[in-house]
Every structure is written in structure tokens, then in C-alpha cells.
Amino acid sequence: MSKDYDNSSINELIDEFVIQEINFKDVINNNKSEIEKLIIECSNRIQNKNKIFLIGSGTSGRLGMIESSEVYPTFGDNSFTGIIAGGIDAMTHSVEGSEDSLTDGINQLNTHGLRSDDLVIGISASGTTPFTIAALNNSKNKKIKTCLISNQSQNNYDINIQLGVIYEKILGSTRMLSGTLTKQLLNLVTTISMIKSGKTYKNYMVNVKPLNKKLIKRSIDIISKITVTDTKFATTLFEKSNYKIKHAIVMHIKNIDYKDADQLLEANQGFLYKII
Structure with a gap:
């Protein structure tokens, strides 16, 4: 589905980019039971001091890394760990070929001490990224709880959340709507998980770490x-x-x-x- 952006004015492009095929409320309504299951699984692990891994490549991996790093100062909890294809260098620039590795994700999980009571959340807009899917499948085979956040996927994990994005404004650029919806979803899941784990009182951040x-x-x-x-x-x-x-x-x-x-x-x- 091509569009003639080249001959559009800036105002026309702004109006075009405001219109989205799906919004966050749609994502929640279409996946509410699965999202609730994920929050319960996260809360249980926070309270039992197990680990929750957010694993992905490219934009998906960076969003997982950002989310895991922001949880600690806000809620004083380090249950979440981000894992990205290509390692920490991939946070600032592309690490070519890293998303195609069938072993790197598994190795990174093992390095972080993945255990049977942990939870592995894969983030892959396409639902097919080798790095992410291989790590999820390996965890699933070990009877470790798994979740996949994707646009549309035929994979079957313990929890499956589908954002439902079909077309990006720039075709194939999943850092756009897919990335925005993923960030909103991660915010919701981590925040409610922390609320249900005693990290807040009313709407106060009573577990905040006084780091500055x-x-x-x-x-x-x-x-x-x-x-x-x-x-x-x-x-x-x-x-x-x-x-x-x-x-x-x-x-x-x-x-x-x-x-x-x-x-x-x-x-x-x-x-x-x-x-x-």
C-alpha cells in the first residue's frame, strides 16, 4: 500500500501521521485477558524475587532495555532485565546480523542466570525474529513461562499478546506505531505489576530509590x-x-x-x- 509522501506538504504529512490504524485502547480491548495473565505472572515473580526478562532485537530490544532500566529508580525493584540482540552496543547503533542469531539470545539468558521460576517476555513486531523466537522456544522447552508481544503471530506461548499493526506509515519501520504501542504496553504491565507487588501506596511511589x-x-x-x-x-x-x-x-x-x-x-x- 504505497502513498505519495514526496509530493505532500508538511501540514498534509502531519495530518497523515496523526491518523493511526489502531490505538492503545484497541490493543487493551483485544488482549485484556492475556495482559491480565502477564501482569499476574510478573507480580508473582516480583514478590518471590524471581527474574523477568524482556528480550528482543532492534527497536523491540531497546524498548525492553529502557523499560527494565527505568523500573528500578521508580519502584526500587530489579526484577526486570533487558536483553538485546548484539548486546549493549546495540543500544546506540545497529549490530549487523545480530537478530539472525539462533544462539545469542539463549546464551545471554544463561549468562543472566535464567532459572525455572523466571519469566521470559519476547518482543518481536514481526513475531518471527530468530534471536527472540529461538530464546523463547528454548525457554518453553525447559518449561519456563514465556510470553510473546508481536503484531500478529502464529506462535503459541503461555501468553500471546498481539498489537495488531498491519501497516506502518513508513512500510516496515516498526519503530513507529509498533514501537509506540509496545512502549505503552510495557509501561502498563510493569506499573500495574509493581502496584500489585506492594511497591506503591495509593498512587505514591513509596519504594522510589533516592538516587539524586x-x-x-x-x-x-x-x-x-x-x-x-x-x-x-x-x-x-x-x-x-x-x-x-x-x-x-x-x-x-x-x-x-x-x-x-x-x-x-x-x-x-x-x-x-x-x-x-
């Missing part, structure tokens, strides 16, 4: 809002809690020390709402 000045301020603001105290008092709580938001909140509301707060959180699997 911005996140330190955010941590203190969260403590202040939940404990209904001023910034100065919340800062003192934060310091006494070894810079852990949930501990600070439990210490204040329950009027207990750090050790008792730690034990109480452990007994409640880290779910703050069960305590306060």
Missing part, C-alpha cells in the same frame, strides 16, 4: 503528605529510616523504631496499606 537530589526531595514530599507532617519533620523521619520511605511512614504512624518497622513490613510483604 530530585528523588530525595520527592521521597521527603511523599513522607510529608502521607504522615501529614511538615518538610522538616519528614526529613528527620527519612534520615532515621535509613532513607526508606515506607519505613519512615510506619515508624511515625505506628510509633515504633526502624527494626520493628522493618519486621512489620516484612510480615506484610511490603504492602503499606496493610499496616497503616
Whole structure:
């Protein structure tokens, strides 16, 4: 299905690119039960401290790498690991032929210590990328839970999510609509998985890691809002809690020390709402 973009004005092209054949709501409606299954599988592994691998090549692999790297500072959890064809060098430039390897994905999973209780999520717009499919099939043969996120695929894994993109605006350029929908889906899956694993309280990031000045301020603001105290008092709580938001909140509301707060959180699997 060719289109004459060469003779279109910039305004015409902008209008053309705004129109999409499928939107994220369509993806959710068409795959809701499978997405729910994936979130449950992810949540179980987060709570049981197992690993969740996001594996792909090119744009798909980069999106998995980005997602896994962003989860830790936001939710203080390192369950997700990104794996990309060609290794870390492929994040910044194309590594020719890497997506055709039938062994690299398997080897990378093994290097990261893939175990029977882990989860492998393959991302492949075409649903046929050798690097990704070989890794999924190897995991499936080992009875390890698998999921494939693709546009349309005849593969049959434990969980199968189909985005449904048929034509990209630039034919074959899956970094466009396929990439956008994949990113939205990964955001949704990781975020809800973290909510269901006790990494949030209401809509507060109570497990955020204070890795910089911005996140330190955010941590203190969260403590202040939940404990209904001023910034100065919340800062003192934060310091006494070894810079852990949930501990600070439990210490204040329950009027207990750090050790008792730690034990109480452990007994409640880290779910703050069960305590306060």
C-alpha cells in the first residue's frame, strides 16, 4: 500500500501521521485477558524475587532495555532485565546480523542466570525474529513461562499478546506505531505489576530509590503528605529510616523504631496499606 509522501506538504504529512490504524485502547480491548495473565505472572515473580526478562532485537530490544532500566529508580525493584540482540552496543547503533542469531539470545539468558521460576517476555513486531523466537522456544522447552508481544503471530506461548499493526506509515519501520504501542504496553504491565507487588501506596511511589537530589526531595514530599507532617519533620523521619520511605511512614504512624518497622513490613510483604 504505497502513498505519495514526496509530493505532500508538511501540514498534509502531519495530518497523515496523526491518523493511526489502531490505538492503545484497541490493543487493551483485544488482549485484556492475556495482559491480565502477564501482569499476574510478573507480580508473582516480583514478590518471590524471581527474574523477568524482556528480550528482543532492534527497536523491540531497546524498548525492553529502557523499560527494565527505568523500573528500578521508580519502584526500587530489579526484577526486570533487558536483553538485546548484539548486546549493549546495540543500544546506540545497529549490530549487523545480530537478530539472525539462533544462539545469542539463549546464551545471554544463561549468562543472566535464567532459572525455572523466571519469566521470559519476547518482543518481536514481526513475531518471527530468530534471536527472540529461538530464546523463547528454548525457554518453553525447559518449561519456563514465556510470553510473546508481536503484531500478529502464529506462535503459541503461555501468553500471546498481539498489537495488531498491519501497516506502518513508513512500510516496515516498526519503530513507529509498533514501537509506540509496545512502549505503552510495557509501561502498563510493569506499573500495574509493581502496584500489585506492594511497591506503591495509593498512587505514591513509596519504594522510589533516592538516587539524586530530585528523588530525595520527592521521597521527603511523599513522607510529608502521607504522615501529614511538615518538610522538616519528614526529613528527620527519612534520615532515621535509613532513607526508606515506607519505613519512615510506619515508624511515625505506628510509633515504633526502624527494626520493628522493618519486621512489620516484612510480615506484610511490603504492602503499606496493610499496616497503616
